[in-house]
Amino acid sequence: MPFNRLFACAAVLLALPALVRAQPAQPSQAELIQSLIDQVRRLEKRVAELEGRGPSQPVSPAPAAPAPEAAEAKPLTGRAEHMPAHEISQSTYPSLKLAGFTDVNFSSSSLRGARSGFNEGQFILHFTGALSQKVNFLGELSFSARPDAGTGTPAATGFNAEIERSIIRFEQNDYFKASFGRYHTPINYWNTAFHHGQWLQTTVSRPEMTQFGGSFIPVHFVGGLVEGAIPAGGLNLNYNAGIGNGRGSVISRAGDFGDSNNNRAWLVNLFARPDHPYGLQFGGSIYRDKVSPAGGLPAREWIQSAHIVWQKENPEFIAEFANVRHTPLGSTVSFNSQAWYVQTAYRLPFAERLWKPYYRFEYIHISRSDSILRAVPSLAGSVAGVRYDISSFAALKFEFRNQRRPGQPRVNVGLIQPSLTF
């Protein structure tokens, strides 16, 4: 270690002056001075090698400011155009940035009557914009292929357009941010961490408990949220608390047009990202609503959920649990349904760290007497696959899925999915 040698030299040199002062002048002093001069030259050479690139100053601050020359910069992802530095330093409102995700899937299934082939995944456009220093907007549009394209009068379009998220947010500070709009309901880790960004998630498919159009948990939420950090030392606690419309009369839908009843849904979510170990996140949520399904009996809904996540890739670990409890109005009997999954993956350290095998086991139990979730089948299944990162912004995933539902034969599915962000 060169620095160690330098420190050793410095230590010797620190001791030398005292020794020199303690002794009368003698012929060897000239040699000592020559030795010190040699040391200075060597250190000067070493400093020049390390600095190499131009003028510098000592670490302590100095008053004068240089006039730096103009340069170029770009946002981190490299998506936006290059901008001169002086433009970066000036805030302009509104500012709009556009990004997106998309994927294509090939699937083959052992299910009788199922056809293998390609299908276009969701095409997602993601808008972010600052309206002022403290107010920003996020919008997310999805385009999903329709199975009934071209049928009916007028003919159905090839794709459904949907506003997935539309959120205006005021940020007072790290401890208080208030927003209104349409959200991914923050009662489930996967639902907010990945949602429509297939490229972001390790696997091809989502856990069944958070499937697109699924009913087990309310995937979207229309209303208002407050969120922020809670001073809690190294625990780094964060909160979300919200009130909104809850499920619509079609329970897989949020109440976009309005609430299906006069009772608002509310939720509280707490999660921690402790300083140590860095990479750990854990938390839990509660969600309360009155559900009024079309053609069904209204019921009180309680959802409790918890998650623990190791956010690194050596290994990656995600586990979630949710319990959905429905109590029909006027009844004292409640029905509990549970869903959980455990997913693990490992970024292989060789081959440029491009390969990441993974495995997930998931389980859903639906109470047979729960009329609200009657359409949601119970499930036990495994997902295994490997992700190969083609570039920093695109991945190719190969996945095998094995699922068993009550009263149905075991189904094996093979999937290949290129996915990307742009």
Add this chain to the structure above:
Amino acid sequence: MGRLTLFLFFAVAALTSAVASAGDVAIVVRADLPADNLSFSEVRKLFTGDRQFWSSNLRVTLLIRAPAARERDMVLKTIYQMTEAQFRQYWISKVFRQEAASGPKIVYSNEMTAELVFAIPGAVAFVDASQVPKGLKVLKIDGRLPGEKGYPLH
């Protein structure tokens, strides 16, 4: 003779100090920023976007060196504990979740870093400790400056 020895001693000590801090990365801010010393955890929160405000009226603006800069490699390794690919995905994901309004700004040189830190109130950046642009304040981390024993960005 004694004076010459003393001069050489101080020269060697100064050069040794410069060599020691040359391998370190300094966290720099504007001189008027109301912060002098942060814990390593606070530095990590700043750079991971988990802390986005210095105060209610002062937002943090992150400036990150472009890929291939030695300082960036060190910060990714020590603060983020991520590879380049993980770092990119991290910020895309962060913006996607609306946990951050935007990712860090990329800077390509010490001069550009200095220009932006001077121009943007609340900007925070990192530079080679031996090349700190004049007029910027170097933040202590856990009470230590670059070059001091135990400084974490080494």
